[in-house]
Amino acid sequence: MTPPTKTAAASGQPGADPTAEHPLENPATPPSEKTTGAEDFSLRFAPRSYRTWTPAVVATSALGGIAYLADFSIGATIGVQNGTGNAIGGILIAAVLIFISSFPLAYYAARYNLDLDLITRGAGFGYLGSILTNLIFVSFTFILFATEGAIMAQGLKVGLGIPLWAGYAISSLMIIPLVIYGMKFLAKLHSWTNPIWLIMMFVPLLFLLIKDPSTVSTFLSYGGKDNSGVSFAAMMLAAGVCLSLTAQIAENIDYLRFMPPRTEANKRSWWTAVIMGGPGWVVLGAIKQIIGAFLAVYIISVLGQGEKAAVEPVNQFLSVFRDLVPGWLAMVLAVVLVVVSQIKINVTNAYCGSLAWTNIYSRSVKRYPGRVVFVVLNVGISLALMEFNMFEVLGFVLSFYSNLAIAWIFTVAADITFNKYLLGLSPKQPEFRRGMLHNYNPVGLVSLLASGGISIAMFFGVFGEAMAPFSPLFAAIIAVVVTPVMAIATKGRHYLRRTNDGIDVPMYDEHGNPADHRLECAITGEQVERPDMIASAKPGPNGEKQYVSSLALTLDRSGEHVLPEHKGD
Structure with missing residues (x-):
């Protein structure tokens, strides 16, 4: 559009x-x-002269970026390992935590038209301190890019016989020309492909449920590898993998920052778009993860295939399409779904990753080489991860990474909620400009290091194996507690370097x-x-x-x- x-x-x-x-x-x-x-x-800041999309278009574009098939693989992996009850419990726990932490960030981005790095600067980290969180975010973009690229390569191998190494290269290099033209092209891409993606994903599943309703009871009774029953520890192990997607809100915010101004005339559609395009992504994400677990159980218990095939999205959908159409057409549809999904998410990953790299580089060396340079860099890193077969250890990588993602997102959310609105120690309006902020703010940095450091140590068993599954939960708790405690201890002295920017023109309209x-x-x-x-x-x-x-x-x-x-x- x-x-x-x-x-x-x-x-x-x-x-x-x-x-x-x-x-x-x-x-x-x-x-x-x-x-x-x-x-x-x-x-x-995204200027009003550029923000001419309607709230619905912005929300649709933001949601289009979560078309990734990694959710199906994640749901399948935790379902196979922990059983259906633990998988669903973990998915729901993660969804609630992600929704709560994402809401204040999405609101700030849409209201003040800033990306998450600009918000993070004034929400406890400082002008240069947020470079650390940019590194966390850029890691998310190339880990997810590599995951989706690997899934597409699997689809190309199954459907066209292309070797994995060549599929990795194709799935990576095809993204570069698509992502160069920024938000305008991405809005068009998601508007055109969202209906196709939704139809291809949900129609075959509905057909399977109607054809064989017993698959539901089979799914619900599945106990996983060890058939050890439902437990909170197992749910938290599953939630830890899902919580790695906490940083997804940063990608959605790269769209939400282009929301039009909120007025009395559009406030209902504005709020609807913010919730749907912001924290609302996790509702669709949770549904996809549960579907992934369902398809994995169907492949193992009904079709009698192995666990490796059960966690690969191309095999999941190929199995379902075969019940609906002839074999050759099932193969075509499965490959098309994988390719469309990979393009939709990886243009977003490459785009958002390039923004993060640009922020890091420009503030570090005070040069602006252009975003395109970092599109190539991010894609290159992702391709290297694929060639090193990161997909085989996806669950471990995501579980480890989730501790850092949670530490960052929950620290910023706590600063907005508690330090800005309840305690009044952090400036309510976001500030991101050089000269207005101190370079470093101990509030966010200490919270991030404490939350991330302790939870990672917990993840690796430093506090005992029984505590390891709860590392993501402790990452969230520590961030929420330490952030306001640090603001109180420092009396908010490290937020603003100046309280006046020297301009007499009002910053905000009526x-x-x-x-x-x-x-x-x-x-x-x-x-x-x-x-x-x-x-x-x-x-x-x-x-x-x-x-x-x-x-x-x-x-x-x-x-x-x-x-x-x-x-x-």
């Missing part, structure tokens, strides 16, 4: 000139942000949305919306006040434009 042309109504101020009362701006100059090609505001008034950047000469601007410490040629955009300031190697520390403005 091509975004419509921006109108006055789209700004939330019908019929009004939003710049008329602000002489600091130059309303005659049109905005200069690039809205074609690869421009996607990867290091900055609805509380980021304003779309524009100011000229002294470094680039472009017209940039108010929330993405800050006053420069360097006056103009005639002593006048100058302004710089957040991206220009990020790349300012001299530091001459960075405002001095001052909390009493």
